[in-house]
Amino acid sequence: MDKIVILEPLLSLPSNWPLPAGSSRVVLPHELTQQLAVHPLARDLYPVAFGHYVTALGHQIQRQQHTDYLLIFCHEGRGSFQTTHASGDLQAGQLLLLPSGVSHSYQSSNNEPWSIYWAHFRGHAAAACMDYLGVTHQQPRLTLNNWQALLPDVTRLLNLQHQRPTTSSGILAAALLKQLLAQLPELIPTTGQSQHAQPGGFHLPALERFMTDNLHKTLSLADLANFAGLSSHHFSKKFRLSTGTSPLRYFNELKVQYACRLLDNTAQSVREIAQALGFDDPYYFSRLFKKTMGVAPRYYRSSYHPRADTTKNPGQEN
Structure with missing residues (x-):
């Protein structure tokens, strides 16, 4: 550029x-x-x-x-x-x-x-x-x-x-x-303090913002732990105690929530939405969506837009 x-x-x-x-x-x-x-x-x-x-x-x-x-x-x-x-x-x-x-x-x-x-x-x-x-x-x-x-x-x-x-x-x-x-x-670090000191824990709103900013990526547990300045084991344990779920499941649920908004408000295909959320395999994305929401993406969309094609089985997904 x-x-x-x-x-x-x-x-x-x-x-x-x-x-x-x-x-x-x-x-x-x-x-x-x-x-x-x-x-x-x-x-x-x-x-x-x-x-x-x-x-x-x-x-x-x-x-x-x-x-x-x-x-x-x-x-x-x-x-x-x-x-x-x-x-x-x-x-x-x-x-x-x-x-x-x-x-x-x-x-x-x-x-x-x-x-x-x-x-x-x-x-x-x-x-x-x-x-x-x-x-x-x-x-x-x-x-x-x-x-x-x-x-x-x-x-x-x-x-x-x-x-x-x-x-x-x-x-x-x-x-x-x-x-x-x-x-x-x-x-700002004071004299004698490390210029690269990391916090000894995490701030959930900050993590949510980091996750939201990176919905288009595939983040690993190590990526999230590094953001929080903790080891993967310590971070995962503290995150689960704070939220009741694992960090990666939490991240995927945020992706599914955003996918729901796109299905509700845009004409993007399921494949396009999957790619926008960092999923190379639209079938994997559909399985994750169904596991979270109980229905496949196409059926979710048709339930909000009755004029859409609803002749397919609710669990069927292209």
Whole structure:
């Protein structure tokens, strides 16, 4: 994929880079950001755009003009960045924070493409935010411990994409962004603390978000345990105590729930839905679906759409 070069002299909004599966991008309307810029509950710090790119192979951006502050947090894979004053890698667990007015470029690794949360933001307190976090032009990168604890607020912010953009939703987005930034110093390792320390347990909402973001993949027990920072045995035991089921069964049930929504609301075939959920074998997907829901996918769809062909046996599946 070709590199996207953004040259706008007045705005530095996100590119229209094609979204990978499971990704999202929210760009607030210009009229709304103008309101947030003067509203007493938002004008100190507010987002103009935010999103989540999953396994973003080929993602690379270069900006000569930059009017927003930019935050990029890598939670999987790796990439690299370069500014007028600094350059380096950005790996899982690291955050990049760039001030406005600085030309920059960044790119995902071809071998280990990154998954990132990101936000463009503005406000009277944006510069003070940089000072608060100890970020400088020469050192724009932070390493975070136990960052998974932030995911409930990140999820709330991303879920605003499903709401009509209003002043109230914009103020809520500003409040969530400020809350996220305010928590970062607590997650920065102190002197003598490992830069790669992992939490000694797991946070179920964070795991659910990780699973939801990766419904299009085939995750192993080791993948989930690594996210939680635990051994596979310890993680599986703690997960079962918390939920009453195994991690992989929980993950597959989330896939089936999403498959139900696709069957209810789209015209995608069962094969297409299976592929979208990371199943190369549609027959295996159908068996898993029937084991969870009690009926095969086609019969499930016909039960919600009576005009569909219901002449087949409920257990039959193509």
